[in-house]
Amino acid sequence: MSVFYDKFERHAHGEGLKGQSTHYCAGCGHGLVHKLLSQAIEELGIQDNTVIVSPVGCSVFAYYYFDTGNTQAAHGRAAAVALGHKMANPEATVVSYQGDGDLASIGLAETVAAAQLGAPITVIFINNAIYGMTGGQMAPTTLMGQTTATSPDGRNQFNGQPIKMAELIAQLDGPVYVERVALYSPADRKKAAKAIKKAIQLQKEGRGYSFIEVLAECPTHLKMAPDKAEAWVKENMTKIFPLGVKKDTTVEPWFNRPQPCFKAETFVKAVGASSEAVQKHCKAFPSHLNPADISLKLAGSGGDGAQTAAMLIATAAINEGFDGTHIPAYGPESRGGTSYADVHVAKDEVLNPASPTPDILLAFNAPSLAKFGVTVKKGGCIIYDSSIAKDVKPMDPSITVVGVPFTEIAAGLGKMVVKNIVALGALQAATNLFPKETFMAAVKQALKDKASLIPLNEQAFQAGMDAAQAFLANKKK
Amino acid sequence: MPELKERPKPYLVPDYCKGCGRCVSVCVKGCIAFSDEINPVTGLVPVVLDLEKCTGCGLCIEACPEPYGLRALEQGEDFELQDPAKLFGEKPSAAPKPVEVPAKQIPLPKTEPLVIKGNYASAIGALLVGCRHVYGYPITPSTEGAELMAKLLPKLDGVFLQAVSEVATVNHMYGTGGAGLPTMTFTSSPGFSLMLEGVSYMVGAEVPGVFVNVMRGGPGLGNIAPEQADVKLACHGLGHGYSHCITLMPSTPQEMLDLTMLAFELSFKYRNPVIILADGYLGQMTGKVQLPDHMTEPGIPTWAVYGDLNHRKNLIASIQLLEQDLEKFNLYLHGKYESMQVEARAETFMADDAEILLVACNTPARAAKGAVQNLREQGIKAGLFRPVTIWPFPIEQLKAQLPRTKRIVMVEANASGQIENELRLALSKAGVTAIPPITHVRRCGGLLPQQTEVVDHVLSLAK
Ligand code: SF4
Numbered sequence: 001m002s003v004f005y006d007k008f009e010r011h012a013h014g015e016g017l018k019g020q021s022t023h024y025c026a027g028c029g030h031g032l033v034h035k036l037l038s039q040a041i042e043e044l045g046i047q048d049n050t051v052i053v054s055p056v057g058c059s060v061f062a063y064y065y066f067d068t069g070n071t072q073a074a075h076g077r078a079a080a081v082a083l084g085h086k087m088a089n090p091e092a093t094v095v096s097y098q099g100d101g102d103l104a105s106i107g108l109a110e111t112v113a114a115a116q117l118g119a120p121i122t123v124i125f126i127n128n129a130i131y132g133m134t135g136g137q138m139a140p141t142t143l144m145g146q147t148t149a150t151s152p153d154g155r156n157q158f159n160g161q162p163i164k165m166a167e168l169i170a171q172l173d174g175p176v177y178v179e180r181v182a183l184y185s186p187a188d189r190k191k192a193a194k195a196i197k198k199a200i201q202l203q204k205e206g207r208g209y210s211f212i213e214v215l216a217e218c219p220t221h222l223k224m225a226p227d228k229a230e231a232w233v234k235e236n237m238t239k240i241f242p243l244g245v246k247k248d249t250t251v252e253p254w255f256n257r258p259q260p261c262f263k264a265e266t267f268v269k270a271v272g273a274s275s276e277a278v279q280k281h282c283k284a285f286p287s288h289l290n291p292a293d294i295s296l297k298l299a300g301s302g303g304d305g306a307q308t309a310a311m312l313i314a315t316a317a318i319n320e321g322f323d324g325t326h327i328p329a330y331g332p333e334s335r336g337g338t339s340y341a342d343v344h345v346a347k348d349e350v351l352n353p354a355s356p357t358p359d360i361l362l363a364f365n366a367p368s369l370a371k372f373g374v375t376v377k378k379g380g381c382i383i384y385d386s387s388i389a390k391d392v393k394p395m396d397p398s399i400t401v402v403g404v405p406f407t408e409i410a411a412g413l414g415k416m417v418v419k420n421i422v423a424l425g426a427l428q429a430a431t432n433l434f435p436k437e438t439f440m441a442a443v444k445q446a447l448k449d450k451a452s453l454i455p456l457n458e459q460a461f462q463a464g465m466d467a468a469q470a471f472l473a474n475k476k477k
Numbered sequence: 478m479p480e481l482k483e484r485p486k487p488y489l490v491p492d493y494c495k496g497c498g499r500c501v502s503v504c505v506k507g508c509i510a511f512s513d514e515i516n517p518v519t520g521l522v523p524v525v526l527d528l529e530k531c532t533g534c535g536l537c538i539e540a541c542p543e544p545y546g547l548r549a550l551e552q553g554e555d556f557e558l559q560d561p562a563k564l565f566g567e568k569p570s571a572a573p574k575p576v577e578v579p580a581k582q583i584p585l586p587k588t589e590p591l592v593i594k595g596n597y598a599s600a601i602g603a604l605l606v607g608c609r610h611v612y613g614y615p616i617t618p619s620t621e622g623a624e625l626m627a628k629l630l631p632k633l634d635g636v637f638l639q640a641v642s643e644v645a646t647v648n649h650m651y652g653t654g655g656a657g658l659p660t661m662t663f664t665s666s667p668g669f670s671l672m673l674e675g676v677s678y679m680v681g682a683e684v685p686g687v688f689v690n691v692m693r694g695g696p697g698l699g700n701i702a703p704e705q706a707d708v709k710l711a712c713h714g715l716g717h718g719y720s721h722c723i724t725l726m727p728s729t730p731q732e733m734l735d736l737t738m739l740a741f742e743l744s745f746k747y748r749n750p751v752i753i754l755a756d757g758y759l760g761q762m763t764g765k766v767q768l769p770d771h772m773t774e775p776g777i778p779t780w781a782v783y784g785d786l787n788h789r790k791n792l793i794a795s796i797q798l799l800e801q802d803l804e805k806f807n808l809y810l811h812g813k814y815e816s817m818q819v820e821a822r823a824e825t826f827m828a829d830d831a832e833i834l835l836v837a838c839n840t841p842a843r844a845a846k847g848a849v850q851n852l853r854e855q856g857i858k859a860g861l862f863r864p865v866t867i868w869p870f871p872i873e874q875l876k877a878q879l880p881r882t883k884r885i886v887m888v889e890a891n892a893s894g895q896i897e898n899e900l901r902l903a904l905s906k907a908g909v910t911a912i913p914p915i916t917h918v919r920r921c922g923g924l925l926p927q928q929t930e931v932v933d934h935v936l937s938l939a940k
C-alpha cells in the first residue's frame with residue numbers, strides 16, 4: 001500500500017477520519033480502481049517516476065491519495081495535460097485518470113488526439129454510465145432507457161446513443177493496447193488488475209499509448225445498494241459495452257527521446273546566425289532617393305518572387321548598417337492573385353513600415369502596375385516587367401518609368417525563378433539604391449546552402465542592370 | 478496474539494469501513510456480515526468479521542474499495558491494535574523535500590544581426606531562454622512562429638507538437654509548465670479566445686508559460702489583418718475568476734525577441750503565465766534582430782511535478798474546495814499581482830519637454846514615432862509615450878510626464894480605444910485628477926493609423 005499516502009493530508013487537511021478514508025461514496029468503483037492502480041505502480045517499482053493526472057468529476061481528488069507526482073487538469077483535458085508531462089519528462093510514467101463525462105464528452109477531441117498520437121501514456125477510463133459529481137445527469141455512456149436527472153423518462157434516441165470508447169479507441173492506429181474490464185466479481189477484478197498493470201508496463205517500456213476502460217459502479221446515482229449496482233453493471237452495461245481486449249499489438253519500444261540540446265554551437269547554426277562580418281559597399285545612405293527613409297513597394301503575382309526580392313533588399317540594407325523592414329501582404333490574398341510587399345530602407349530607424357505611397361515601385365505585372373502606379377510619390381521611380389505590361393501610359397511627368405522584360409530575360413537564361421533577380425538588377429540600375437555588390441552579397445547569403453546557383457543569379461542580376469541602362473539610354477535619345 | 482499464518486487474514490479498522498458490503502458477497506466462508514450497529518465515530522454501519530472459518534483467500538480485501546479498509550495484516554503488525562493514529566501514525570511521506578535544479582548560462586559567440594520576421598524573432602527568443610517544448614495550432618498571422626519551431630526544435634532535441642486545437646495546446650502547456658519547464662505557443666485572436674479557460678487554470682495552479690498573441694481583426698472570424706482589439710481580453714478577460722497576467726506589447730522584431738525572453742523570466746519569477754500582444758504587421762514584418770551574448774539552459778524549480786523522486790510530493794492544481802482556503806489563495810494572488818507592479822515598463826521618445834504626448838503600442842507606436850519627428854520639424858513639441866507593459870500599466874512613468882503634458886493623443890488600432898481605457902483606468906486608480914484632454918487617432922478592421930493621420934490630427938488640435 002506504499003503508493004497511497006500514509007495520511008491523506010489533502011483530504012480536508014487530513015483531519016479526523018478523512019486522513020485515512022476516501023471521499024468516495026460507499027461501494028464506489030473509483031476506490032477499487034485506485035487500489036488496482038496503486039498496486040500496479042508498486043509492483044512495477046515506478047512510484048518515484050509517476051505523474052497521475054486527475055480529471056474533473058468524482059475522481060477530481062485522486063491526488064488526495066496517490067503518493068506520486070500529481071496534477072489536476074481542467075474538465076476533459078487530462079490526456080492533453082498528460083502529454084505535456086510526458087513530453088517534458090519522457091522518463092516519467094504518466095497516467096491520465098478520467099471519468100465518462102470528462103473523457104467521452106467534453107474531452108473527446110483531446111482523448112482521440114492523444115490516442116492517435118500514440119505517445120506512451122496510460123489512460124484509465126472509468127465508465128459508470130452516469131455523471132457522479134454534478135449529481136446523476138446523463139453521461140455520454142448512459143444506456144438507452146436509463147433514467148437520469150437529464151433523461152428523466154429514460155435515454156431515448158433524441159439523446160443520442162451510448163458511446164463505446166474502447167471500440168472507438170481500438171480503431172485508431174496510435175494505441176498499442178486497449179481493453180475493457182469490470183469490477184463486479186473476483187475474477188473480473190483480477191483481470192482488471194492485470195490489464196492496468198500491463199497498460200502501464202507498455203508505457204514504461206516506451207511501446208506506446210494504452211487505454212483501459214473500466215465498467216464501474218456508481219451506487220449513489222444508480223440509486224442501488226452496491227451489490228445491486230454490481231449486478232446492474234454485469235447485466236446491463238456489459239451488453240452494450242462488452243468486456244475484453246479490443247486491441248493488443250506488439251510494438252518494439254520506440255519512444256526514447258534525447259535530452260534537449262543547449263549547445264551554443266548547435267543553436268547558432270540552427271537559427272542561421274553567422275559570426276562572419278559582411279563587407280560594406282555603400283559610402284553613404286542613398287539620400288538621393290529620400291533623405292532618411294526610402295519606401296518601396298514590390299508587387300506581382302504568386303510565383304514572381306516579389307517577397308524574396310523584398311527580403312533581399314531589407315537584408316542588403318541591414319548589411320550596410322542601415323535599418324530595413326519588409327512586410328508581405330499575407331493570407332488568402334497571397335494565394336494566387338496579387339502578392340505584394342512593403343519595404344523600407346532607413347538611415348537610422350524605419351518608423352513607418354507600410355508603403356502606401358512608395359518612392360519606388362517594382363511591378364511584375366500589369367494589374368500591379370495599374371493598382372500601385374498611381375500611388376508612387378512625385379519624383380519617384382517605377383520599374384516594371386515590359387514583357388507582360390505593354391503600353392504604359394505616362395504617369396506624373398516627374399516619375400521615372402523604366403520598362404525591362406524580366407520574364408523574357410529570365411526565360412532566355414533558362415530559369416524563370418531568377419525573374420526577381422533580373423528585376424533587382426533593373427532596380428539597381430534605375431535607382432542606384434545600393435551598389436551591385438551590396439545586392440549580390442545579400443543574394444549569396446540567401447544561397448549559402450545552394451552555392452551552385454550563384455553564377456546564374458549573378459548573370460540574371462547583370463542582365464537586368466544592362467537592360468535598364470539600355471532603356472534609360474534609349475529614352476534620353 | 479494469534480500466530481500469523483502464511484496467508485494473512487483480513488483486518489478491518491471499523492472507522493474506515495463504509496459498510497458498502499462489497500466484501501460480504503465474495504466470502505464463501507460467510508465470515509463477513511452486515512451489522513445494524515452504527516459506528517459512533519462515522520455514523521456509518523461497518524461490517525463485522527468473524528474469522529474463525531477464514532482461509533485467508535484475500536478475496537474480500539480485493540473487493541474493498543477503501544485503501545485503508547480491509548487489509549491484510551503485515552508481518553509484525555499487531556492484530557489487537559485498534560488505534561489508527563498508532564497504526565498508521567504520523568509517518569511523514571517518504572518523498573524528500575525538493576531541491577532546486579539551477580539554470581545555467583551558456584555564452585554565445587558574437588554574431589551578425591539576423592534579418593527575420595517578428596514571429597521568427599519571438600520563436601528564437603524562446604529558444605534562447607531554453608524553451609524546448611512548444612505547442613500550437615496554426616492560425617494566421619502567427620503561424621510562422623510555430624513553423625520555425627517545428628523546423629528548429631528537432632535540431633535541438635526539443636518538442637514541437639501540433640495540437641488538435643487551441644484548447645489542447647494550452648493544456649499541453651499546463652502539463653509541461655507544471656513539470657517546471659519553459660513552454661510557449663503562438664496564436665492569434667480567435668485562437669487566444671479558445672485558450673483562455675486554460676490560462677485561468679494556469680493562473681490558479683501557478684503554472685508558468687508564454688502566450689504570443691499576434692492580434693488580428695475581430696470579432697468572430699474578422700480578418701487576418703492587424704488589430705489591437707485583444708487588449709481588453711489580456712488586461713481584464715483572461716478566463717474566469719481572478720486572473721491577471723503581465724502583458725507585453727512589442728513594437729519591433731528586435732523587441733519580439735527581447736520581450737519573449739523577458740516574458741519567460743517573468744513567468745517563472747512569478748509562477749504565472751505571461752502574455753505577449755503583438756499585431757499582425759509586427760508578426761509578419763522582417764527587420765534587424767541582434768542576438769544576445771548568452772542563452773539559458775533551464776533548471777527545474779522546487780514546485781514542479783517533473784515525475785521524479787525529487788519532485789514526488791508536489792501537486793499542480795487550482796482547486797481550493799474550502800471557502801477559507803480559496804479566499805486565502807485569492808488574497809495571496811492579489812498580493813502577487815500587486816508585486817508585479819514593479820515590472821511596469823514604458824519607453825519614451827522626445828518626451829522630456831513634450832506638451833503633446835502621443836500614446837501608442839506595437840506597430841502604431843512606430844507610426845506615432847514618425848509623427849513625433851515630423852511634428853518636431855514643424856516646431857510642435859510632441860513626444861511619444863509607449864507602454865511596453867499594458868498590464869500592469871506603467872502609471873508611474875506616465876505620471877512623471879503629466880506636469881508638462883497639455884494634451885494626450887491616443888494612437889491605436891481598435892474601434893473603442895482599448896489602450897485608452899487602460900490609461901484612464903490607471904489614472905483613476907492612481908487618483909490623478911488633473912488629466913489633460915485626451916483625443917485619439919483610431920483605425921480598425923485591419924487598418925493601422927498612419928503617420929500622416931497622426932500628424933494631421935495633432936495639427937488640427939493646434940488650430
Ligand atoms: S457519485 Fe457515484 S461515482 Fe461519484 S463517488 Fe459517489 S458512487 Fe462514486
Ligand code: SF4
Nearest residue numbers: 504531532534535537
Ligand atoms: S480472506 Fe477469504 S475467507 Fe477470509 S474473510 Fe476474506 S473472503 Fe472470507
Ligand code: SF4
Nearest residue numbers: 494495497498500541
Ligand atoms: S468492502 Fe470495505 S468498505 Fe465495504 S463493507 Fe467491506 S470492509 Fe467495509
